[in-house]
Amino acid sequence: MIEATLQSKPNGQTHWSCRTLAKAYGVSKNTVNRLWQLHNLKPHLSSKLSRDPKFLEKLTDVVGLYLNPPQKAVILCVDEKSQIQALDRTQPGLPLKKGRCGTCTHDYKRNGTTTLFAALDVLQGKVIGQCHSRHRQQQWMKFLRQLDKEYPAEVPLHLVMDNYGTHKAPAVQKWLSKHPRFVCHFIPTSSSWLNLVERWFRELSDKAIRRGTFVYSRCTIALKGVEGFLKFPPAEKEVRKALKRLHKILAPVERELPLRPQARYLCQRARLFDELRRALRLAPSKNKVRPQQDSASAGELSDIRKEVQALLCTLQSRRDECAIGSDTYKAIGMIIRHIDKHGESLWGHEIELPAGGTRLVDRTNNFAEGFFRDMKHDERRRSGRKVLTQDFEHLPPEAALARNLRREDYVAIVCGSIDRLPKSFAHLDAEERLQRLSGVGENPVKSKPQQSAEIASASLPSSDKRLVRTVRMKQLLQAAAGV
Incomplete structure (x- = not known):
């Protein structure tokens, strides 16, 4: 039976089980189980052996780092967990109670995916994470910059990571060469079990993701955007009240992973629009309703135009300094397009008063x-x-x-x-x-049938109203009235 377990397979199957082997040899499954335990055989499990030529050297380096870490240094096990699915169940599950386990529907709605970049501090058990929609070298470098900010500049950081191509990209190597305190330790290929953050990923999957319910992702993006915007609250009371109401409505979706880039992008747009409002002299007052301007001269309109043009030149120079495709580049481009599209309508226009003088018309329809x-x-x-x-x-x-x-x-x-x-x-x-x-000599009741028809048909449906109010119908009504 031991030789059959090691050298053969059952027909149409990949490995033996206790029952299939016991039935083939006419013994009980307990007998097969005892033999396998004596010889330490586990046919139901499989593993992949590493073919890394430097397997022993890398294994010794990583294990030695765990057992004998350098003094005054931090060991971080870093990796990314990709394809985290935000699944929303079609029906809410029933809670756990005595005599019955919690229920969960197996059909779901997929609300997108995200990638988690995580670093596990081996000594403190602390995890630093960052979520991105993709896992390219740009996102990896953002995560490294976050690690650089989390720890003091004089503390060396030893990173234990796998051999993923993003970790060895030329741009990443160039950045690491400029930050010598980052020391990289690569594990052997096909040896993810050496990276301790993988064990934390399993805890995350088992206890937070696998049975979790994640509602529509746009709600979460909006919630995080509102939270980020509330950190820089606008001056208008009505806007603040609307944001707080929106925050209460979206509060139930706080369980999903935070999406900080969206909130940061919204904050950048809000600050840029504040600069535009200041240039247009639309800074709100402390009162609930902004008072109407009493008067203004052509000089004030000229000053507003000059300030907007100066802001436009400043934004164009700032956009040229930003990387193409970055959040700041997109936000500044949106403000520039807004100014180009609306142009003169962003500021008011002057009218001449009958009693003399000019007045600046308000630029909003409030x-x-x-x-x-x-x-x-x-x-x-x-x-x-x-x-x-x-x-x-x-x-x-x-x-x-x-x-x-x-x-x-x-x-x-x-x-x-x-x-x-x-x-x-x-x-x-x-x-x-x-x-x-002047209308005494004319027939004063000529328009009465038409007016009564309009009044009588006011509450009718739209289709009937169009029929009743046709010219032909009005002529018939006038003829019937003897007009």
Whole structure:
């Protein structure tokens, strides 16, 4: 039986088992199990032998480093764990309870992958990690730079790593030559068991990843972006409140691994937009609503244009110094495209007032949005209805214009000054009386059928409304009314 275990295989199978060998020789499986234990045979396991010509030299170096580490030095076992899948289960599992194990569906939705770069401090048991979407030499060098920042400059760092091509890339070797405190120890080929961080990767897979549930990755990216943006909060209270609400909504996805590059990229964009806002003189005030500018001269508009042009030149020079494709390069390019696309609309324009002088028109539509919001709010309170389609269809334009009279600057533009407002209204009343008197001889009810048709069809569906309001239908209604 021992010779059969070592020299032969069962038909259609790769190795013997206790039961298949016992059935072939007519003995019990316990007998086969005892024989295999006596001869230390494990047919169900397999391993790969290293063919590294310097196997003994590398093995002695790494094991000696573990057993007798250098004084005042740090030993780091470094490696990358690629293809970490973010799997979201199709249904939530039931929790563990007495008499029943926890449940988990075997069908899943794949929400992307990530690569973990990790360094295990052998002495302290501390792990330093970094997640990237790819595992090329650029990401490996970023991880080495992080290790360089984590430990004091005078402490030598001994790195135990495998023979992956990224670890021996020319750019990496050039960087290591400039940082002599990094001492590399390569393990033999096909000998990952010598790298202790692989044992930590197994713990990570068994206890955090394999049975974990990872929701949609874009939510996690947004959450980390919000967290990074909150570290540099903007001045507007409304923006801060919106970010805090978004942070609460995305809080359940905090279980996924942190994605710091996205947050850093968002912070860079936020800082660049702050520079643009300062150049445009859009720095917010401490009040909840930014006050409308009272007046401005052409000189102020010229100053704004000069500041924006100076900012544009500065950004172009800063972009030339950045590496092509870097986060800073992309963020600056987005700001430059924004300035080129919108151009003159980024700053205001001046208008001449009837009473003389000029005024700078606000560059945002915040006031217009607030105007219509207040108008809808007042109309809901007056009518008691939530849907205001019919009300706004028949609301006269004068109702919207009358709300502008609450603003002194609007009255100054239309009438010249608040003192001239009664005279202007008297002039409008006189014109309306003249129009009424001029239409006395005509048939005053000509437009009533059309107006009643409009009012009657206001609450109909869109398809029926288009049918009722056709010219042919209006003619039929007028004929029926005897007009």
